Amino acid sequence: MNKTERTLVLIKPDAxxxxxxxxxxxxxxxxxxxxxxxxxxxxxxxVLKRWYSEYKDEVFFPKIASxxxxxxxxxxxxxxxxxxxxxxxxxxxxxxxxxxxGSVRGDWGMSGGNNLVHAxxxxxxAKREMEIVFKPKEIHEYQTIxxxxxxxxxxxxxxxx
Numbered sequence: 001m002n003k004t005e006r007t008l009v010l011i012k013p014d015a016x017x018x019x020x021x022x023x024x025x026x027x028x029x030x031x032x033x034x035x036x037x038x039x040x041x042x043x044x045x046x047v048l049k050r051w052y053s054e055y056k057d058e059v060f061f062p063k064i065a066s067x068x069x070x071x072x073x074x075x076x077x078x079x080x081x082x083x084x085x086x087x088x089x090x091x092x093x094x095x096x097x098x099x100x101x102g103s104v105r106g107d108w109g110m111s112g113g114n115n116l117v118h119a120x121x122x123x124x125x126a127k128r129e130m131e132i133v134f135k136p137k138e139i140h141e142y143q144t145i146x147x148x149x150x151x152x153x154x155x156x157x158x159x160x161x
Contacts, residue, residue, distance in 0.1 A: 003155075005083035006036065006139075008129040009091075010118040011074035013067060014111075021074055024104055024117060027090055028078055032150040037077035037130075037139040043069050050132050067114070075133045081155055084126060087119045 011024050029035065048065045049056045055064065078087060092099030096109020096116070109116050120126035130139065147156070154160035 003082050003160075004079060005081075005123060005126070006077055006079045006130070007083045007087050007120045007123075007126045008118075008133065009076050009078060009087060009120075010133075011076075012114070012116055012118060013070040013073060014114040015108075015116040016071045016073065018108070020108060020116065023108075025074075025076070027104060028076075028087070031080075031086070031090060032146070033078040033080040033083065033087070034142075034144055034147070035076055036079045036141070037134050038074065039076075039134075039138065040072045040074055041133065042072045045069075047132060051129070077130055077134065077139050081151060084120055084123055088121065091117050091119050 009028070011021055015021065015024060025035070025038075043051070045065060048068055051068075052061060052064060055061050080086065090103060092103025092105035092109070094105075094115055095112035096105045096114075097112070099106035099109055101107065104117055105115055120129050152160060
């Protein structure tokens with residue numbers, strides 16, 4: 001497929017505390033994304049400073065770091081056609097109280113800050129974020145039979161325009 005992409009999603013501490021892990025993962029699986037990596041990880045100061053490198057010296061960084069290290073998070077890499085943009089549509093706009101009904105944040109979010117999930121905003125960000133959270137051997141290559149059902153032949157062979 002010529003538009004197959006990989007993107008990173010984090011299920012944040014507020015979603016962990018609210019027991020929404022299965023619901024969130026299910027949204028992506030039901031849409032047709034292939035889960036190629038997944039793990040629970042406790043983010044420490046070193047990782048958070050790499051993750052939020054542009055904010056690490058800001059006065060509000062300790063608050064963000066405290067929130068993101070409150071509990072372990074679930075990190076996953078999803079693969080699919082036009083994954084970066086589509087995953088961001090599925091999670092909804094940043095503020096839960098503004099997010100579209102049917103999106104993760106629109107259905108379960110009420111806050112602008114505690115917004116349940118993170119999704120990479122570009123292919124470049126996805127690559128950088130995956131490298132922070134996953135070792136290369138933790139991201140898998142495999143085929144599923146459902147790929148034949150989800151995508152047209154033109155999408156599979158790269159001729160879809």
